[in-house]
Amino acid sequence: xxxxxxxxxxxxxxxAVGAVTSVPISHATPGAxxxxxxxxxxxxxxxxxxxxxxxxxxGDANLPYYGGGHGNTLPPIxxxxxxxxxxxxxxxxxxxxxxxxxxxxxxxxxxxPRFIERIAGSPDGGLRLLSLSTDxxxxxxxxxxxxxxxxxxxxLADGSGANPENPSLAQxxxxxxxxxxxxxxxxxxxxxxxAIDFASHHNNLDQVIGEVIDFNExxxxxxxxxxxxxxxxxxxxxxxxxxxxxxxxxxxxxPGVYPDHPLGEVSPRTLQLEKGCLTTCLRASWEDTNENSxxxxxxxxxxxxxxxYHTNSLVPVYxxxxxxxxxxxxxxxxxxxxxxxxxxxxxxxxxxxxLSPQTLLYLPLVTR
Numbered sequence: 612x613x614x615x616x617x618x619x620x621x622x623x624x625x626x627a628v629g630a631v632t633s634v635p636i637s638h639a640t641p642g643a644x645x646x647x648x649x650x651x652x653x654x655x656x657x658x659x660x661x662x663x664x665x666x667x668x669x670g671d672a673n674l675p676y677y678g679g680g681h682g683n684t685l686p687p688i689x690x691x692x693x694x695x696x697x698x699x700x701x702x703x704x705x706x707x708x709x710x711x712x713x714x715x716x717x718x719x720x721x722x723x724p725r726f727i728e729r730i731a732g733s734p735d736g737g738l739r740l741l742s743l744s745t746d747x748x749x750x751x752x753x754x755x756x757x758x759x760x761x762x763x764x765x766x767l768a769d770g771s772g773a774n775p776e777n778p779s780l781a782q783x784x785x786x787x788x789x790x791x792x793x794x795x796x797x798x799x800x801x802x803x804x805x806a807i808d809f810a811s812h813h814n815n816l817d818q819v820i821g822e823v824i825d826f827n828e829x830x831x832x833x834x835x836x837x838x839x840x841x842x843x844x845x846x847x848x849x850x851x852x853x854x855x856x857x858x859x860x861x862x863x864x865x866p867g868v869y870p871d872h873p874l875g876e877v878s879p880r881t882l883q884l885e886k887g888c889l890t891t892c893l894r895a896s897w898e899d900t901n902e903n904s905x906x907x908x909x910x911x912x913x914x915x916x917x918x919x920y921h922t923n924s925l926v927p928v929y930x931x932x933x934x935x936x937x938x939x940x941x942x943x944x945x946x947x948x949x950x951x952x953x954x955x956x957x958x959x960x961x962x963x964x965x966l967s968p969q970t971l972l973y974l975p976l977v978t979r
């Protein structure tokens with residue numbers, strides 16, 4: 612059975628569709644948004660399906676990373692911007708050179724997506740992207756940027772780290788909105804701060820904080836667009852959903868402590884103290900007074916990571932704007948610490964209800 616994605620349902624009611632991510636364009640979250648495949652590892656097929664509709668546009672299904680497709684998804688999404696450029700991320704399973712070459716060759720053709728990519732030595736990636744998104748000739752758009760691991764270089768807590776050859780997540784979000792807003796019926800947009808997950812797998816709070824700041828700025832850009840007097844969107848016809856697909860790293864006050872206790876001091880000084888332990892923790896920030904790389908009795912601990920993988924911790928979900936369902940209909944149960952919670956499938960119910968043309972026009976969806 613081939614299930615319909617929410618983006619397919621959006622196209623059926625005449626809305627435009629886009630996806631923006633700080634990780635490779637065919638990674639798990641954008642992949643589920645725009646394609647159908649047996650495995651998230653088949654990045655080339657997923658990218659093909661998202662850009663052109665056919666999972667085997669640039670490669671046969673028998674080739675590595677090109678298999679697992681379930682037919683065409685037409686029309687493909689209108690805007691796709693993110694990382695995974697093969698010139699920076701070598702031998703990656705998400706985007707190969709044949710995809711890049713086809714995008715370049717078709718960029719000026721009618722009814723084909725305009726293509727923009729990271730250029731070494733050009734510290735204006737965001738400005739170039741925003742300019743292209745407002746060009747009257749641009750009807751569809753693919754932006755491919757990235758770094759050595761596929762995702763855009765980490766922004767750190769102090770604002771350093773990000774490479775200006777790449778756009779920020781906020782700039783990618785606004786570029787997508789600029790283009791999708793050409794559709795008078797409105798649009799749905801997935802915006803993923805995916806590198807937050809990468810940083811959490813690495814147990815690196817400096818990277819996590821920087822990426823969350825970048826994510827917050829993307830949300831703020833969408834909010835300001837809705838509230839701009841020149842925008843056709845209002846909070847009466849727009850819904851923004853902010854959530855995460857899971858928690859990663861189980862960050863707590865100290866090793867083995869439950870996460871309902873606040874962290875200690877988080878500052879430039881304590882971020883510099885974060886390091887791995889020999890046996891008493893995975894990675895933590897603490898006053899290692901005897902410099903033995905162990906958390907000893909009496910040493911002040913500011914925070915500790917308890918996992919390098921995904922956990923079953925509850926994650927927050929925020930709705931703002933025109934919510935088409937009563938919140939009470941979404942509640943699944945009550946956690947003794949966190950209170951009421953919903954099942955992740957309720958997010959689909961909410962978005963599905965929001966797709967009614969009588970319910971709303973604009974649905975910027977910001978996740979992760």
